[in-house]
Amino acid sequence: MERKTVILGVTGGIAAYKAADLASRLVQKGYTVKVVMTKAATRFVAPLTFQTLTGQPVVVDMFAAPPVWNVAHVAYAEAADVVLIAPATADIIAKLAHGFADDMLTTTVLATQAPVVLAPAMNSNMYLNPAVRENLGLLRARGFYIVEPETGRLACGASGPGRLAPPEAILEAVERVLRGAQDLAGWRVLVTAGPTREPLDPVRFLSNRSTGKMGYALASVAARRGANVTLISGPTSLEAPPSVKRVEVTSAEEMCAQVLAHLPEATALVMAAAVADWRPRAFSPEKIKKEGRETLRLELERTPDILAEVAERKRAEQVVVGFAAESSHLAERAREKLVRKRLDFIVANDITRSDAGFASDSNQVQIIWPDGRVEELPLLTKEEVAAAIWDRVLRVKKENQPPSAN
Numbered sequence: 001m002e003r004k005t006v007i008l009g010v011t012g013g014i015a016a017y018k019a020a021d022l023a024s025r026l027v028q029k030g031y032t033v034k035v036v037m038t039k040a041a042t043r044f045v046a047p048l049t050f051q052t053l054t055g056q057p058v059v060v061d062m063f064a065a066p067p068v069w070n071v072a073h074v075a076y077a078e079a080a081d082v083v084l085i086a087p088a089t090a091d092i093i094a095k096l097a098h099g100f101a102d103d104m105l106t107t108t109v110l111a112t113q114a115p116v117v118l119a120p121a122m123n124s125n126m127y128l129n130p131a132v133r134e135n136l137g138l139l140r141a142r143g144f145y146i147v148e149p150e151t152g153r154l155a156c157g158a159s160g161p162g163r164l165a166p167p168e169a170i171l172e173a174v175e176r177v178l179r180g181a182q183d184l185a186g187w188r189v190l191v192t193a194g195p196t197r198e199p200l201d202p203v204r205f206l207s208n209r210s211t212g213k214m215g216y217a218l219a220s221v222a223a224r225r226g227a228n229v230t231l232i233s234g235p236t237s238l239e240a241p242p243s244v245k246r247v248e249v250t251s252a253e254e255m256c257a258q259v260l261a262h263l264p265e266a267t268a269l270v271m272a273a274a275v276a277d278w279r280p281r282a283f284s285p286e287k288i289k290k291e292g293r294e295t296l297r298l299e300l301e302r303t304p305d306i307l308a309e310v311a312e313r314k315r316a317e318q319v320v321v322g323f324a325a326e327s328s329h330l331a332e333r334a335r336e337k338l339v340r341k342r343l344d345f346i347v348a349n350d351i352t353r354s355d356a357g358f359a360s361d362s363n364q365v366q367i368i369w370p371d372g373r374v375e376e377l378p379l380l381t382k383e384e385v386a387a388a389i390w391d392r393v394l395r396v397k398k399e400n401q402p403p404s405a406n
């Protein structure tokens, strides 16, 4: 197979030393790795480190005499199968967002046709600054792939989002981009979406404000990444995404039956539907009349607990992900649900935010893991949240299963 070329851009952050490990891992994986450093990056790590690890000249100065004949100012842009910038400073993010080309790295990115993966790393206040958020938003909208930083202790002593993503996550993103993102090929995935409706009489029902957007984004992203997708959807006004098989259901009971029917062949199940917890105990076949009553007392009963049913039947190699929509004690409640339902991880969203959760095009979620780890993702579009969820499902699947067992 032809060796792929990764242009590794290293910028001037304290995490620059971690780029040496990335360079080494990429070389071990068989890529040709050519490093471009910003001037600031050379204050943190010497070019010689990368030159030695990659066996390739390292370029810093765009105007320097080329060390080998083909390192012209756009040669790397043309050679790239993918450009990875790790760590990406606030500064490079700003420059790329606004089309600067004042050094070798920015020029390479501006001139390349290859996909670009950015792994930001910086102090939390910098990362959360609206200028950085907007710049990252601009880049995302232009198709840059952002590997979100982790939340944790930073070199400056503070704690918060901004720590460079782990090398595994960065390499996975690079490889996914290189594979043309068909990383779910051969998978059968099951996604639930939308609200359920619990009938009270022939014209009335109990339901909730879910629009199905999150579940539909999950289905559409999985299909684009090569999965065979079945979307079990409550009533929504959304179109079924291309090449997704949609099964339409109305009540929680119907949704439960469909999930259990499709579960045996599923590689992974992501339950993004907002399933009603309660339904009227009695269904009135006649429309309930208002005449002769001042009040109407409804008695409700629990609907089937789909995740509990799934937990009982799920095979060890199947990945199951739940969602938790909470208006208070988000992480705590989500974690309790995660353990009780034996989920691989849970995606928790705070439905009290107006820019996240129901009916919104964006979502801010936390990903909660069985070991108690909480990953806080920034405010993202639902498609980006979907991509982040599938990345993690893939990782869990790989960890569950040795690569030799298919």
Ligand SMILES: Cc1cc2nc3c(=O)[nH]c(=O)nc-3n(C[C@H](O)[C@H](O)[C@H](O)COP(=O)(O)O)c2cc1C
Pocket: 010, 011, 012, 013, 014, 015, 038, 039, 040, 041, 088, 089, 090, 091, 092, 121, 122, 123, 126
């Ligand atoms: C000790 C030190 C650590 C720094 N760490 C970071 C960092 O982690 N992230 C960041 O965005 N900027 C950081 N900076 C600031 C950048 O080095 C500065 O913005 C520089 O202009 C970036 O240049 P570049 O983007 O061309 O590499 C740091 C500066 C210093 C002196």
